[in-house]
Amino acid sequence: MAQTPQAKHRKDYKQPSHTITDIELTFDLHDTATTVTAVSYVKQLGNETTLNLDGEGLKLEAVKVDGADWHEYTELDAGLEIRDLPAECELTIVTLINPEANTALEGLYKSGGAFCTQCEAEGFRRITYYLDRPDVLAKYTTTVIADKQQYPFLLSNGNRIEEGMTDNGRHWVKWQDPHPKPSYLFALVAGDFDVRRDEYQTQSGRKVALEIFVDKGNLDRANHAMVSLINAMKWDEERFDLEYDLDIYMVVAVDFFNMGAMENKGLNVFNSKYVLANNQTATDTDYLGIESVIGHEYFHNWTGNRVTCRDWFQLSLKEGLTVFRDQEFSSDLGSRAVNRINNVRIIRGPQFAEDASPMSHPIRPEQVIEMNNFYTVTVYEKGSEVIRMMHTLLGEEGFQKGMKLYFERHDGTAATCEDFVSAMEDASGIDLKQFRLWYSQSGTPTVTVSSDYDAQAKTYALTVEQVTEPTQDQKEKQPLHIPFDIELYEKDGKVIELQCNGKPVHHVLDVKEAKQTFVFENVAEQPIPSLLREFSAPVKLVYDYQDDELTFLMVHSRNEFARWDAGQMLLAKYIRSNVEQVQNGKAVELPEAVIDAFRGVLLSDELEPAFIAEMLSLPNHNEVSGWYKTVDVDAIATVLKAIKQQLADNLADEFGATYHTLKQTEYTIEHAAIGKRALRNVCLSYLALTDQGEALVKAQYDSANNMTDTMAAMSAANSAQLACRASIMEDYSNKWKHDGLVMDKWFILQGTNPASDALANIKATMNHEAFSLKNPNRTRSLVGSFFANNAVNFHAKSGEGYRFAGEILRELNSSNPQVASRLIDPLLKFRRYDEERQALIKKELETLKGLDNLANDLYEKVTKALEG
Ligand code: B3K
Ligand code: ZN
Secondary structure, eight states, X not given: OOSOOOOEEGGGOOOOSEEEEEEEEEEEOOSSOEEEEEEEEEEEOSSOOOEEEEOSSOEEEEEEETTEEOOOEEEETTEEEEOSOOSEEEEEEEEEEOGGGOOSOOEEEEETTEEEEEOTTTTGGGTSOBOOSTTOOEEEEEEEEEETTTOOEEEESSEEEEEEEOSTTEEEEEEEEEEEEOGGGOOEEEEOOEEEEEEEEOTTOOEEXXXXXXXXXXXXXXXXXXXXXXXXXXXXXXXXXXXXXXXXEEEEEESOOSSSEEOOTTEEEEEGGGTOOOTTTOOHHHHHHHHHHHHHHHHTTTBXXXXXXXXXXXXXXXXXXXXXXXXXXXXXXSOHHHHHHHHHHHIIIIIHHHHTSTTOOOSSOSEESOGGGGXXXXXXXXXXXXXXXXXXXXHHHHHHHHHHHHHHHHTTSEEOHHHHHHHHHHHHOXXXXXXXXXXXXXXXXXXXXXXXXXXXXXXXXXXXXXXEOOBTTBOOOOOOOEEEEOEEEOTTSOEEOOEETTEEOOSEEEEOSSEEEEEEOOOOSOOEEEOSGGGOSSOEEEOOOOHHHHHHHHHHOSSHHHHHHHHHHHHHHHHHHHHHHHHTTOOOOOOHHHHHHHHHHHHOSSSOHHHHHHHTOOOOHHHHHTTOSSOOHHHHHHHHHHHXXXXXXXXXXXXXXXXXXXXXXXXXXXXXXHHXXXXXXXXXXXXXXXXXXXXXXXHHHHHOSSHHHHHHHHHHHHHTTOTTHHHHHHHHHHHHTTOHHHHHHHHHHHHTOOSTTHHHHHHHHXXXXXXXXXXXXXXXXXXXXXXXXXXXXXXXXXXXXHHHHHHHHHHHHHHOHHHHHHHTHHHHTGGGSOHHHHHHHHHHHHHHHTOTTOOHHHHHHHHHHHHO
């Protein structure tokens, strides 16, 4: 590579030398040569008269100051230096860009037949030279010019204020956004779409036009997104007292998109995966995903857009908070317990894994080479857990007071994480001094608890110790302020009131020291503790539970999450002990009592089906791998498979009965209906392992009237490697080969195929007419799922999985580095495998490192991994 990329550090933040108060943009759109004219009103802020603008891959056509040609400038590697500027001036810059050649999908590019943009984090600099940083907030006026027939819809942020025709059948539309915003929130879309329209009246009476733009012919798949948007707008008024602030809200679904969606002011651009759904094409999980992402982007209008980030190190200010808000939205609308379970699975799986990887970083990173590498589960999901802990400490009322103060202080500005915590602290009077460490300390704390009951004194002591192991980015760790939610039970299930020093105490303990003992009084008998209820902090809990305590909590805990967690701890115990058994050449064993506990859950008529489905779902290979310093890929796979088989064999009758009872004739997406399908399909996944499997799976595939049941059958056939797998897969492909988005489900099954010849099939599947390595969704589905979720085949001792990964990553490094950088993660943890595998993976990383066009995205990860 030409120059070694340099990291930027949080501590080096400096105010900009200039600001831009207003910008008028004109786009003359052509596939390979689009002219961008940017007229900015520039103001000098200090003494510096030189303005350094960011820019990448631009052809500069003209520079003018106050209307006259300006020659005092130099084009740099990644920018433009303009010298001797007056303190205030009108700066005109004309650049030429090639949207069609833009395969990185950052800046202005073509997705299918449409033009669209993606500017976060630093994509605006691929459109024009600009102060491309989030603390420069300007008012945008944007004129878009394009061929009218090919691009009847010309969209940008804000309100449409004028339109007209030019020559040669071209037309133009002018948009004005009254809210000052940073460049990363700019958006432009031009194309031909079908539009789903609706209207929303805000609590103060503002009428908002809602428009969802989808590819022609997809109108019957836009309804759920619209319903979700209206629900989100209403929810944010009710729960957060926040309402929308423009007269129009647009969502555009595009097929080529690097991530889920983007919250551009008034004009969200979405990966079509998070918009398009009907019962024939989308699963229940897809429906819930749409609700959550539509909500997330909408909630950003306040937490992200109205108050934005001062610099990119503060990303969690908007992302952690907005994830917290979208999780609350989904929990208020659906099942709180199921949502919590799924969010906790993400923390315990991918987030803990990231902490243990060479890419470990705090939720507010200290140094960054490529910002796009920091849109991580740590910044997002752990960031949300940190907000959730503040919510736990302050309570809903205190938290909402904090939110009000935060908006009072920072609306219309670019703020920091510190600003947010201060607002929470000032509004509630609760001391968050030590709590702030969650922003700067990386890694997963382990909380080890021991208990001691004194029958004579009737006291119960819980000793809590916290340790955070060093991480690659940070060796020294300090004790954190951990809200530790507990409950104590008597044997008959009665809850024991917590008392210390003669007074009742709250069930959320403030753990602040490395080692701390809490003594509870008036405890009449040896209690059973329920610890870290609701997963009140993102930590690993260690407590030496006996099996009967866990089976007790599975039934008696008053909190559904705690019941599920007890079941998971019980499973974890036997997964661990069986991994050892297998390593010693012994068979996998599951005690009768454990099987009985799960039988009890399955037959319970007091638990919701959706919740039972979660109780019966084993942790996946990745989550279990995270428990070990050195991962025994094959032993873990063997154990997970055998435990599932034993549960299937022992509970076959109960699974069968539940499966048949839960049959529904009509498809609805009511939460209760979703829950029943979830449980029924979990039953099917077990039944697939019994001798009824072939018949049941085939029958469900043939008779399904919705995609959830179709996919459940196909997925069961895939995991259990049933004989009907091939014919089902062929049938599906024949039916859907014209529709990439629907084919993604099929590509994922090919990617996660447990068969030993999976890789050969994946390579062949890359020639499938619906597949293209240019499309991020296709790539992630087929190739990404193989890297991340097919442990046994990806880590095959032959090294063929790693070699394949190397080839793909080298290709994507040139075409789309952001996608490459997401896919590489499983390789970064190479030190966690045996020496042979380590050497094989390392070789691929070294080859990547040697590329002369290695993108910053991969450079940052590869070098960290090799250094580690
Ligand atoms: N803010 C965008 C993510 C941008 C990612 C840039 N690589 C979506 C979201 O979090 O809502
Ligand atoms: Zn977001």
